Structure formats: C-alpha cells, structure tokens
Amino acid sequence: MAKTYNIGVEATMEIIGGKWKAIILCHLRHATMRTSELKRAIPQITQKMLTQQLRELEDDGIVNRHVYEQVPPKVEYSLTKRGESLNKILNQLCTWGEENIDERRSEGESIELRHRDDVNLTPSQQ
Amino acid sequence: MAKTYNIGVEATMEIIGGKWKAIILCHLRHATMRTSELKRAIPQITQKMLTQQLRELEDDGIVNRHVYEQVPPKVEYSLTKRGESLNKILNQLCTWGEENIDERRSEGESIELRHRDDVNLTPSQQ
DNA sequence: TGGGTATAGCACTTTTTAGTGCGTAATTGT
DNA sequence: ACAATTACGCACTAAAAAGTGCTATACCCA
Numbered sequence: 001m002a003k004t005y006n007i008g009v010e011a012t013m014e015i016i017g018g019k020w021k022a023i024i025l026c027h028l029r030h031a032t033m034r035t036s037e038l039k040r041a042i043p044q045i046t047q048k049m050l051t052q053q054l055r056e057l058e059d060d061g062i063v064n065r066h067v068y069e070q071v072p073p074k075v076e077y078s079l080t081k082r083g084e085s086l087n088k089i090l091n092q093l094c095t096w097g098e099e100n101i102d103e104r105r106s107e108g109e110s111i112e113l114r115h116r117d118d119v120n121l122t123p124s125q126q
Numbered sequence: 127m128a129k130t131y132n133i134g135v136e137a138t139m140e141i142i143g144g145k146w147k148a149i150i151l152c153h154l155r156h157a158t159m160r161t162s163e164l165k166r167a168i169p170q171i172t173q174k175m176l177t178q179q180l181r182e183l184e185d186d187g188i189v190n191r192h193v194y195e196q197v198p199p200k201v202e203y204s205l206t207k208r209g210e211s212l213n214k215i216l217n218q219l220c221t222w223g224e225e226n227i228d229e230r231r232s233e234g235e236s237i238e239l240r241h242r243d244d245v246n247l248t249p250s251q252q
Numbered sequence: 253t254g255g256g257t258a259t260a261g262c263a264c265t266t267t268t269t270a271g272t273g274c275g276t277a278a279t280t281g282t
Numbered sequence: 283a284c285a286a287t288t289a290c291g292c293a294c295t296a297a298a299a300a301g302t303g304c305t306a307t308a309c310c311c312a
Contacts, residue, residue, distance in 0.1 A: 006168075008223030009148045009216065015226075017143055019300070022135045035259060042132075046301060051260055071308045072258040082226065089222060090135065092215050097134030100141075100208065145270070161289055172271060177290055197278040198288040255312085261305080268299070275292085282285080 015060050016086065020045055020053045025083065026090050028063065032078040062086070141186050142212065146171055146179045151209065152216050154189065158204040188212070 005011045016022045020042070027033060027041045039050055054077055057063040062083040068074040079087075131137045142148045146168070153159060153167045165176055180203055183189040188209040194200040205213075 005223070005227070006170075007149060007152060008220035008225075008227075009152050011223035011227055012219045013143070013145075013148050013223075017139075019139075022139050023133060026133060026135050044132075047260075048262095048302085049300065052300090055260095067259095071310090072256090073260085073307085075259065085226075086222065089215065089218050092218070093138045094134035096212065096215060097131065097137035097139075099134075100211075101131070101134075101137055173290075174272085174292095175270065178270090193289095197280090198286085199277085199290085201289060253312105256310085257308100259307090263304090264302080266299105266301070269297080271296070272294080273292105274294105276290090277288100280285105280287085282283100 012089075015057075015062065016089075018053070020049055021057060022090065022093060024050070024053055024057070025062070025079070025086060026094055028077060028079050028083070029087055029090055032066075032076050034074060034076045038077065057083075138215075141183075141188065142215075144179070146175055147183060148216065148219060150176070150179055150183070151188070151205070151212060152220055154203060154205050154209070155213055155216055158192075158202050160200060160202045164203065183209075 003014075005014075016025060023042055023045075024038060027038060033041070035050065035054075038054075039045065039047065042050070054063060054065070058065050061080055064078045064080050066076045066078070068076070129140075131140075142151060149168055149171075150164060153164060159167070161176065161180075164180075165171065165173065168176070180189060180191070184191050187206055190204045190206050192202045192204070194202070
C-alpha cells in the first residue's frame, strides 16, 4: 500500500523522524559502522531500537546492511546512494542544533537546550 | 530543567520533530498566517494539534504569536528570527521528499512514497 | 561443562503522541 | 432570541513509539 503525502517534508520526516533515526544517520555520514560501534556511539539507545531503526532505514533504501558470515556475527551498516543524498540535510540539522543551544558542556561534548518542562506552570507552581 | 544532548541533530529534531511541526513550519516559511489559514492548508490536522504544536514552537522561540484584540478572535503566526534560520533546512526537507517518492498525483499535489505496510509479511500473509 | 562473543528476535509493558468531543468568549447579522 | 464566527482550553480515549527482559546462535577458550 502506498501512502499519500501532501507536501515533501512529510515524506522526508517519515523517513528520518523519530527519536533515533537522524542520530543514527549522522553517525553513518562518514563511516561504515558495525552494530556494536553504533551502539557505543549512541549509548542510550537500546539494542532493540538500534536494530529496529536500522531495519526500517534499510527498508526505505537509506542504509546498506552487510552481513559477514562468521561467528560471532559481524554486520556493517553504511549509507546507500539515497542515504548519502541526505548528508547535506543531516549536516545542517547538526549545525543548527549546535548553534541553537544555551550551553555546551566541555565534558563529553554534551549539549543543552531549554526544554519544555518549565512552561505552563501556574504562578503557584513557580 | 535543561535537557542534555549528545549531538546537535538531537536538539534540532526535538524542535521540528513529530507529525506536524515541520509541516506547519513549511507553511509559515513565506507568509504570516492565521490559525484558520493553517488549518485549511493542513486539512488533516485537528484544531487541538494545530494550536498545541504552535504553542510548543512558540515556547521554543520558533514562531511569533500575534493576537488581535477583536471578536471573533484573530491570531497570526509567523517565524521568528530563529524560525527563519530553519528555512534552508525546511526547503531541503521539502525538496528531498519530493524527489524521493515513487509517484506524484496531479490532483491536489499529493505525493506517494513506498510505505512500510508492505514489509515483514510472512508468505502466508502475502 | 560452562562463560564470553555479536547480533537480533519475541512477548510484553510503559511512555509519548495524537485524536475526539464538548464547552466558552464577545460581537455581528437575522 | 439566537445562530454564526474564531481560537482555544479541557477531560478523556486511542494509537504509535520506545523500553524491558529473555532467548537463540555457533564458535572459541579456560
């Protein structure tokens, strides 16, 4: 079944949207990586989410999956041609995020941004 | 409370992610629009989702909300400086989506892209 | 015999996101 | 009197996304 979109951005977001996909793709921009490397690069992701998102990206023709027939298993992921065509967008998404944050921690390169937790408070809650 | 990110794209996606935000922002790229105009431009969005997403975008400093003191109400939304800094990204998200679809319907400018509904079927389900 | 390895599947629960239905305001036109 | 208008809040439900815990594989090594 083909799904219908009204505007291009809708289709794009369906592919790179969600909590993990854009992050995974950013890590694959310049290197082929195996599952365990991605897991180390994105510590908070669970094994399940990682492989699940990679499957979906594969199904959408964004990443290649290369399985080495050995034990223990070795599986490498890389961007397809179509995946590479997202690089420019991914770079800009990274840059914009870095430039639009309140603070950056020196340790671990982590980044902060004002979050929505502090809105919609009634005066008594403040 | 400030939230911590490990990579820029994470912060960006938190702002433009979700089902509606990027779409709303695309419509605001070149024009100030009132609520009802946005609703007409994005027919499938519900009133609640529209105002909710606009609130969050406002809280994140992406859109301006201008309330005219009149009845019936008139409220206009436009991009802030920070919101306009997303224009380049939004344009590319639109373009990429348009270029990476299987088919485009002439009526209503709607777009199709292979969807995940047709994967993971067991042979008996096919 | 049993532990470690790397990847991933499965059933299940929790959390997050989105959708529904209904109520309100202040004024205009019938 | 009363409906229409426009934007939006609220309580609630439904659906989608993410997280947990456990299992398997097949080979190496102590």
